[in-house]
Amino acid sequence: MKALTELAKRRGFFFQTGKAYGGVGGFYTYGPEGATLKSTVESTWRDRWVTREGHDEIDAPTILPEAVFEASGHLDGFDDLLVECPECQSSHRADHLIEDQTDIAEAESFTPREIESLLAEHEIECPSCGTPLAGEPVEEFNLMFETAIGPGSTNKGYLRPETAQGIFVDFPRLREYARGELPFGVAQIGRAYRNEISPRNAIVRTREFTQAELELFFDPESDDPPLSRVANVEAPLYSAADQDGDGEVHFEAIGEAVESGPIADDWVGYYVGVATEWYERIGIDLDRLRFRQHQPEERAHYATDCWDAEADVSGPDEEPNWIELAGIANRGTYDLSHHAAHTDERFSVFQEYDEPRTVERATVDPDMAALGPEYGSQAADIAAALEELAETDRSAFEGDSVTVELDGETVDVPIEQTGFQVAEVTERGQHETPTVIEPSMGIDRTVYAILVHAYDEDEIDGEHRTVLRLPAEMAPTLVGVFPLMDKDGLGERARELERELRAAGLATTYDDSGAIGRRYRRQDEVGTPYTVTVDYESLETDTVTIRDRDTTEQVRVPMAELPETLAALRDGERTFEQL
Structure with missing residues (x-):
């Protein structure tokens, strides 16, 4: 890293921003060579993941209102584990200290209390001044950058920590452009922001970075990936079972890995194959790349399967140093369902049946002439609650009255005022929330891995030479x-x-x-x-x-x-x- 960082600064690939003012950790500028290389990485990603796959691309704002991140869960769960040194007041990611000073891997999955115990058990010290951190509290620190939208501070917003939410919140409009036909994909390349506790390793972990993400919306019952395109691609896989035992990274054809395991999701398998081809094209050494499957306790609660692309960026004669380049995950219906629950919009797609179906449907026709005088401004909310209850639990209408919950209070409505009935209706289709597959790739880390894998030193005519063996397509x-x-x-x-x-x-x-x-x-x-x-x-x-x-x-x-x-x-x- 030292040799590459020095080369990057001297030859104009990347360097810390604002050194005239002392610089701030986690912010880097790409110089003339680096900006061109980064742009080429983005262009090849767009070519492979958008153009050749037949998807659409958008460019959403980097600031979104607070309500978006309440719905997405980022305000409650987008945290890292923080410990502060009592002596020098330096802030550190506690899980990183555990990983750096012990043999424990993936410490991010531990709770704050478990991390506190590990800090004491392994006598972890502050890397800045050497002070023991045993007994210091470990707290959850939210990584979101907060801002105010417009004058004052009443309209709170946040800088996006990922580009995906810009796609999800506009799904109702994007669905129209796709004519409501599944599957369809929407991609985006853009800036994201995370207020990292301890940014490090040059452009590997920064506070402002570039992501390239694809959200593929599909019906799991009827939409299959074109696996034949990548069935013979040999991908370096490191499954959960390999990690539990003495297994190692092994190359396996995507078709076989999907058919017999370990890849549990066809679409995830397809995109692992696409990613393997793309990484090889842009100069990532496949012998120093692996797709690591998340352990069950490591996966997000909404993810059914997830594989991370990781690159070894160690130098010669060093222990492997794996950094995450991308995540390929099945996000289920989590994002669209949550945005639907927080808005009045439909985040679903109308799927027509092959033939019309006659079904029994419970409906209500509330007597607003009776509900209005009795409940005033709450009448409309009661009517909406009755409609939802009829769809989800028709047995609630079997008595003389039905109970609905409104703002934490219960309201009993006489059955005769609900207009409840069960009737046969003919339906041509139904609204379904699509499942989402997400390949999410970090452009900056990819640039770094390309440079590491291209970096070489040799001797020509008795003279030492430093050379970057970049593919011709990628060279600035x-x-x-x-x-x-x-x-x-x-x-x-x-x-x-x-x-x-x-x-x-x-x-x-x-x-x-x-x-x-x-x-x-x-x-x-x-x-x-x-x-x-x-x-x-x-x-x-x-x-x-x-x-x-x-x-x-x-x-x-x-x-x-x-x-x-x-x-x-x-x-x-x-x-x-x-x-």
Whole structure:
């Protein structure tokens, strides 16, 4: 991490924001190289998860009113475990201290009281000053950033901790765009915010970050995933059973893993396959990637199955250091049902039957002429409660009166005033709340893992070299253009060639500073896969040399064919060996 962070700062991938003012933990700026790499990651995600899957994309606000997060459960349950040092007043995530200073993994699943016991049992110390933390209280700290919407503080809002809620709250409108037909998916790439207790590891854990999320809405009774597309994809799986025993990560075809286990959900399995293909495309080493299945006690209460994509970002000769890149979960109907319960909107889809059905239906027709004078402004609420009760418990209407609950109080309504009856009706369909599958991916952590897996050090002609072996598609710059030296017209021809390549849509850079070997090293260090040198032979034959970053081999290519050749190399249509 130290070597990569230094390279990132020096070469413009990422660095801490606002160092002139001392900087604030958890906020990072992407420099010219990093911003381009991050943008490319987002573009490839959009290509694979939106365009090729036939889904839609939205861009929702990053601030939403408090009521949204009351309904979603974030205000009550979006917490981390906080412990403060009594000596230096530093704040720490207590579960991280347990994981860092013991062999205990996944300490996040423990309760605050259990964490307090572990702090004492293992004699955990403050990493800032060494003070023992035994006996210090562990509290739940909500990670939401609070703000006020408009003047004053009466209209409270929060910065979103995930992009998903922007999709869920607008489901009634998005359903219309999908013409009410399941399955359909809605994706979003955008910023999210979490007031982390102790941000760390550069862009791995920050307070402002970018997520790419897909919410797929489907009917579990009739909508099956296109598993055949990924059935033969070999994914690195680490199941719950493997974690309980002595099992290790093993590669298994998605089709087999879904059919016989361990993947319990067909749609989750499908997206594990899609994710495997995408990660390999963007430069994640599959031998340093695993899909880890959540243990039952680890899953959110609404999730029926969940697998995390995790990447090993350790250095050579270090113990594996796994960081979470993504979560792929079946969220059930939790989100849509909760928003439906907190609003007057339908968060469901009307599903037509193959043929109309005749069923018995209990209905009410409250006598408002009687309820109005007796209950005043409460009459409408009583009528609504009667309608809901008729749908859920018709036996409540078997006596002389029916009891409904209103604002914590009970109201008895005479049966003759309810207009209750049971009649046969013909129905063409019913409203059903879709089930949701969610692949949620952290873009910043993905960028970090790509850089770690691309980072290498070797020796060329007796000289040490640092190189980022990025896939050509992902490299911030595709080709560097050099004159052998800036004289005798070589510089002018090289600048002209660089402009021609840029006009052809290729990401280029020009460099005539210093020895050409040093220029090669600069481009190797930022992952530029190809460099083109204009030499004296170029002026005579209209050819140039292309140098391959990974092998350092060079071949001559006609200048007229250069744009087409470089584009084919970038897009994987040709290999350097084929030149």
